[in-house]
Structures are given as structure tokens and as C-alpha cells.
Amino acid sequence: MPTHHKLIIGNCMSMEEIEDNSVHLMVTSPPYFNAPFDYKGLFKSYGQYLGVLRKAAKEIFRVLQDGRIAVLNIDDMLVNGEKFPIVADATKIFQEAGFRYRDRIIWKKPDGYLRISRRSGVILQNPYPMYFYPDNLLESIIIFQKGKFNYKSISKEVREYSKVNIKELQNNKWYMTLWEMTNVLPGSNLEKDIAAFPEELPYRIIKLFSYKGETVLDPFAGSGTTMKVAKILERNSIGIEIKKSLVPIIREKMGLGNNKSLFDTESTFKVISREKVKYGYIS
Numbered sequence: 001m002p003t004h005h006k007l008i009i010g011n012c013m014s015m016e017e018i019e020d021n022s023v024h025l026m027v028t029s030p031p032y033f034n035a036p037f038d039y040k041g042l043f044k045s046y047g048q049y050l051g052v053l054r055k056a057a058k059e060i061f062r063v064l065q066d067g068r069i070a071v072l073n074i075d076d077m078l079v080n081g082e083k084f085p086i087v088a089d090a091t092k093i094f095q096e097a098g099f100r101y102r103d104r105i106i107w108k109k110p111d112g113y114l115r116i117s118r119r120s121g122v123i124l125q126n127p128y129p130m131y132f133y134p135d136n137l138l139e140s141i142i143i144f145q146k147g148k149f150n151y152k153s154i155s156k157e158v159r160e161y162s163k164v165n166i167k168e169l170q171n172n173k174w175y176m177t178l179w180e181m182t183n184v185l186p187g188s189n190l191e192k193d194i195a196a197f198p199e200e201l202p203y204r205i206i207k208l209f210s211y212k213g214e215t216v217l218d219p220f221a222g223s224g225t226t227m228k229v230a231k232i233l234e235r236n237s238i239g240i241e242i243k244k245s246l247v248p249i250i251r252e253k254m255g256l257g258n259n260k261s262l263f264d265t266e267s268t269f270k271v272i273s274r275e276k277v278k279y280g281y282i283s
């Protein structure tokens, strides 16, 4: 099935190019507040960071169709010994934007797959009380819904065509609130310096919460993982990314790099570049 993909280069605090009630699923991983690798010093304050999330949440609510799902992959962030309760704050922000908080899944990474420093090393160096800092192997996947879904709005044909493979669901334990998935390590080819999530994450979410031919939005597109998986799963996609420099990476991921044969001729990929895009934030 040909699919259509739009990449907007701009700040997702506004989604002016996207019509009201036109998106069927939102799945994203917002930037981490002050993560050492990617965004150190990017936000002046935690309040400013939450301000970005608040504006994005309002826009996500506006563009999503009634009954549809918004998924955030997010986690609390430790900065200079202080943990910022991002999961709780983002949940509140999405509720205030009008969403119903529907579920929380914990993503567990394999032991030894840490992306950031090994904090447990502190007590190994100083085996005394008060030196304990655990390694974090978990992230949250929080799921929100805009109103109630009308199951009758989907034709029988599309419903059957998008059927969830129960064997796949059972074998990989998608039915639990604990998802064990391997994360992308920094330095991986197309995800260098981008806190990319593994394809497995949007793969599960897209299969579980959208029908074939529908449109999936990722407002913090990064390397374009969601857009790539949406295409593979025969969904259209819209990505928003503030960093213009990621366009070639996203094109490559979508199969539009040197080896264009990965992108079928009937599908389309369009880049919309807003004028005066700055890599900055409005507080």
C-alpha cells in the first residue's frame, strides 16, 4: 500500500500545518531535560522544559481525532543529584490538555545496556552506607486517550487487514505492563548523538493503536524511527523536528538515501521547512 510522509522542520510547540482532528495516533519521545549526551544546557529551567511539553500537548490534543491515543516515552531525569519528576509532570500536563490517562507501561532494558553512566559504580568504589545510586534500566511509556473510540467507525475490511497477530503479542509478552526491549546504544550508525528509541517501541504502539492507512504523528521526530516504522506498517506519518541537520538522517532511515530502492515509487516523502527555524525555545 503506498503511504505518504511529511517531515516538518520546526518547533512542535505549534503544529500549524496540521489540521484539527486529522491524526490517528501520536507516539513520541520528547527530549530529556538536561540529558548529558544530547541536550545539556538546552533548557534554561525545568519550568521552561515543561512549558514546551505543555504547548506540544495542547497541539497534540487539537490534531488527534476523537477517541485516539497519544503515547509518550519519557522518564524522570537525574540532574546533579536531584531527580526531576518528569513522568508525573507530563502526565498532569497531558491531563490538563484534555487527555484521559489510560495506562503506563514500564520499559525494561537488558541488564548491561546502560546508555548513561553506571551510577552503581559509586558504591563499588566506596563500599559504605550512603554511596548507593542504582543504575536505571527503566523508562516509562505513558498512554493517553482523547475521549472514547468509536469502534464502528472502522470498516470491516480495514479492521481485518489491521488485525493484531495474537501469537506475536503472546510470544513477546506485549500484554503485560512490563515490556523488555533492547535499547539503541549511542554511536549506532544512524542514531549517533540522537536519543533514538528502538524500532520495537513504535512498532508495538502503531500495531496496537492504529489501523493500516491511518496517520501517525511524531512531534519530536529525531532520526525518524516512528516515520520509518509507520511506513513499514503501511501507515502514513507526520514528523516534526527542530534540527534541520537531521533531514539527511531521516531520509536515509526512510529508505531515501543512496539506496532509494527501499522506498516504493507510489509513496511520497515531503519536507516542509518553516522559515526562520531557530534551535531554541520560547519560555
Ligand SMILES: C[S@@+](CC[C@H](N)C(=O)[O-])C[C@H]1O[C@@H](n2cnc3c(N)ncnc32)[C@H](O)[C@@H]1O
Binding pocket: 010, 011, 012, 013, 028, 029, 030, 031, 032, 052, 194, 195, 196, 197, 198, 219, 220, 221, 222, 223, 224, 225, 226, 240, 241, 242, 243
Ligand atoms: C529524544 S529525541 C527523539 C528520538 C526519536 N524518537 C528517534 O528514535 O530518533 C528528541 C528530538 O526532539 C527534537 N526536539 C527538541 N525540541 C523540539 C521541539 N520543540 N520541536 C520539535 N523537535 C524538537 C530534538 O532535536 C531531538 O531530535
